[in-house]
Amino acid sequence: MIADINNYLHLAEKIFVVLGTIIYLIFSGIIVKQTSTMSKNVDDKFNAVLIIFSYVHFLFSLLLVLLALVIL
Amino acid sequence: MIRSKDLDKVAPDDPIAPASKPSPSALPVITPLKQKVYDIAGHATSPLSPFLVNPKKITFAEKNDGEEILIALRSHWFTNVSWILITILMSFAPSFLRYVPLLNSFPPSYQFIAVLFWYLVAFAFAFEKFLAWYFDISLITNRRVVDIDFNNLLDKKFSEADLRNIQDVSSQISGVSQTIFNYGTVLIQTASEVNVIIFEKVPNPNKIIKVLQELRSPGIKNQ
Numbered sequence A: 001m002i003a004d005i006n007n008y009l010h011l012a013e014k015i016f017v018v019l020g021t022i023i024y025l026i027f028s029g030i031i032v033k034q035t036s037t038m039s040k041n042v043d044d045k046f047n048a049v050l051i052i053f054s055y056v057h058f059l060f061s062l063l064l065v066l067l068a069l070v071i072l
Numbered sequence B: 001m002i003r004s005k006d007l008d009k010v011a012p013d014d015p016i017a018p019a020s021k022p023s024p025s026a027l028p029v030i031t032p033l034k035q036k037v038y039d040i041a042g043h044a045t046s047p048l049s050p051f052l053v054n055p056k057k058i059t060f061a062e063k064n065d066g067e068e069i070l071i072a073l074r075s076h077w078f079t080n081v082s083w084i085l086i087t088i089l090m091s092f093a094p095s096f097l098r099y100v101p102l103l104n105s106f107p108p109s110y111q112f113i114a115v116l117f118w119y120l121v122a123f124a125f126a127f128e129k130f131l132a133w134y135f136d137i138s139l140i141t142n143r144r145v146v147d148i149d150f151n152n153l154l155d156k157k158f159s160e161a162d163l164r165n166i167q168d169v170s171s172q173i174s175g176v177s178q179t180i181f182n183y184g185t186v187l188i189q190t191a192s193e194v195n196v197i198i199f200e201k202v203p204n205p206n207k208i209i210k211v212l213q214e215l216r217s218p219g220i221k222n223q
Helices: A002-041 A047-071 B032-041 B077-098 B108-135 B176-181 B205-216
Strands: B051-053 B069-073 B137-141 B144-150 B156-162 B166-172 B183-190 B196-203
Touching: A002 A047, A002 B108, A002 B144, A047 B108, B032 B051, B032 B069, B032 B205, B069 B196, B069 B205, B077 B108, B108 B144, B137 B205, B144 B196, B156 B183, B156 B196, B166 B205, B176 B183, B183 B205, B196 B205
Parallel strands: none
Antiparallel strands: B051 B069, B069 B137, B137 B144, B144 B156, B166 B183, B183 B196
């Protein structure tokens, strides 16, 4: 009985963390969109670097979701 | 008129092209107006300077044909110090977990995910702050003053006023840091739809006022 409850708690924890990382992934997608929109409005020397940074951040967020799914 | 060096080889009607002279379009054009702005505001040394005079690279979506950016302004670098310090603290925070074992009750895999998530949040925080500083830009062109603000993630505010509609320009420097580092707020009252255009926390407000005075003078208007 207690083992079942522990299993359910562990599953709830995992779902909670995975949902959190997915929400963060959406947020990082918004950052990518925001950076490209801003770059279209104001064009300057470092825009390309900033867009690359936003995509790298998005990739790491995706990696976080995959890691949460695999190792938890 | 340009003369050929060896006139014996050239027929009288042959056109003589100046071979060594570069085309005028290849040379950077410094108009008297730009030179005047240089004289008042000086030159910026870094492309990330918050006070760029006659910037060559910067352009904006609403820019008209023939419009030239004379000054591009961002908030003074000192306004970035607080978020840079917070980011540094956030970066070192996971190493303090050894002394305050908050995550020890969780399995190692959860701890790893939590630390990775924390670093991503720290990066996103710093990146957002940098974007806000970098893209919140105020511009003085040869035709108008422009203020572009990105208030949050996807909210853009664009305000502009023709130089002819500027009625009054004032500045406000308040507080210790603004007095020490010479930055403040420039208020531009206009007769346009937007009554006041505010350049917030910009460096050298007195130079900005001088440039705007110069641009509003009748001699410059006719150029």
